[in-house]
Amino acid sequence: MSNEKAPRVPPLPREELTDPAREVCAFWGEPNAWEEGSKTNVINVMAQHPPLGKVYNEWGKHFLMENSLALRQLELIVLRVAWRVKSAYEWHNHVGYAINCGITLEEIAACQEEPIVFAWAEQDKAILDSVDELLDAGRVSDPTWAILSKYYNRQQLMDLVFTIGHYVMTSWALSSFDVGLESPDPIGFDLKTKSGNTPGATYKPMETEDWTSTRGY
Structure with missing residues (x-):
């Protein structure tokens, strides 16, 4: 790590x-x-x-903070990106964000499946597939784009592609710069913490007045 x-x-x-x-x-x-x-x-x-x-x-x-995608879709994107590019930093932080918006620990764990076999709703599966396709082929496939277009408007589709790129870019920088985690109790890819505590919800910057306290610093 x-x-x-x-x-x-x-x-x-x-x-x-x-x-x-x-x-x-x-x-x-x-x-x-x-x-x-x-x-x-x-x-x-x-x-x-x-x-x-x-x-x-x-x-x-x-x-x-201002993404046109719903929080659920945003966090599924980041978790899948973090798993695919093995970003311990993004994984640790976004597990808490995902829990906060209602994503279950079972679903978080399923973001690591290769191939994906979890019983995702069609729109969630298409979100995860778009991450894989962009990383593997540099383009969202026509079948996946057709599914996404059933659920998202043009602005959301644009945000989806750019969101994937942003978090891949950020993960590359974090890994290449060897940026360490702030928390003394990091959440691993096995969803276990160093202390053995079950991961809990955390808040994003400015989301609550005491957002820093939920992040362990």
């Missing part, structure tokens, strides 16, 4: 924060982030490169 390695691109130290870096750290509304930097490792890593970090935050906010 990437959090067991020294990071190739480390979080920006507090003493090296500049105002542009602080803008990157404080973007998500995390308490004291302007003064101290973010407690979220990926954000503190992006603060190493403020011009990139600022546009990454704006771009990522659309997919995480």
Whole structure:
């Protein structure tokens, strides 16, 4: 796992924060982030490169917080991407988000099936298939697109493809930079935590006033 390695691109130290870096750290509304930097490792890593970090935050906010897809479909996408590209960081964070929007632990585990045999609803299966097809062939197939088009409008279909690409890109960066997990109790791909606790719901940035407390920091 990437959090067991020294990071190739480390979080920006507090003493090296500049105002542009602080803008990157404080973007998500995390308490004291302007003064101290973010407690979220990926954000503190992006603060190493403020011009990139600022546009990454704006771009990522659309997919995480303003996506035209329903939360269920968004989280199924991210879980499938995380499994396919073996992103421990995205898996750990989005298991909690998925639970929070009603996805069961059984369904989360089924996002790892290869081939997929779980009894998904047609639209959920098409979502997962689109992840696989884009990763394997670089294009959503005509049969899968036809199914998706029964359930989603053009904006949602555009968000679907770009969401997959965004989380693949982010996962590649996390893995290549060796960005570690913040939590001392990481959720593994086996859905077991280091402490043996059952994974629970977590909140996204700004979703609740105490969103940071659900994430273990």
